Amino acid sequence: MDNLAIQASKDTQTILNPSNPKDIIGTGIRETVRPHLWYQLFGIFLLIFSSLSSFSVSADSFSKFSWSDDDSGNSHYKQTLRIHKLLGDYGKYWGNLDSAAVTSLYTEDAMFFAPGASPFVGHTSIDALVRLLMDSGINNVSLVGDEIKVFEHSHTAYVLGHYELYAGGSTVGQGPFMLLLNYQNSEWKIHRDIFNSSVAE
16 A cells, blocks of 8 residues: 555544445444534535635636636526536546546545545545545445535535445445535536535444
């Protein structure tokens, strides 16, 4: 195991047990979703989104971040379709066991939040985590967006949805997720990734 994997292994000790894919949701994550879960997640989302306020209030920034020509006309609908494609690509790349392709769907300074663990920040850390999960037996992931909201003036969006993890054709994890997306270079990227497990002990 290389240094990146070793470091990620230390950071994910409460998330990952490579010898048993069904224990992919560790003691810090593997707990029944409480009724107030979405309030907690939404609170985190508001804190993250507020940090981007300077990005959205500057009039000068609008000229730097404009929809491409292909996005003109009914842009909210088109951007929603693009986001659904992003979710589909996430599952497709994971099914191909292509950690680099999965990581490419994140921004360079993305943060991946998992209960019971410190945030994984940036491509190097996220890629190491994805490779460890794949090596543990997680060979497919399904992301379904239940609610998508696009903020066109700030070129951000959020997705509320649910996920499933698969190992050898069996479901080994599931729960809610929240994504904060940024629109960069005519494509959507995951900027913040937050999830929780609904798998009971």
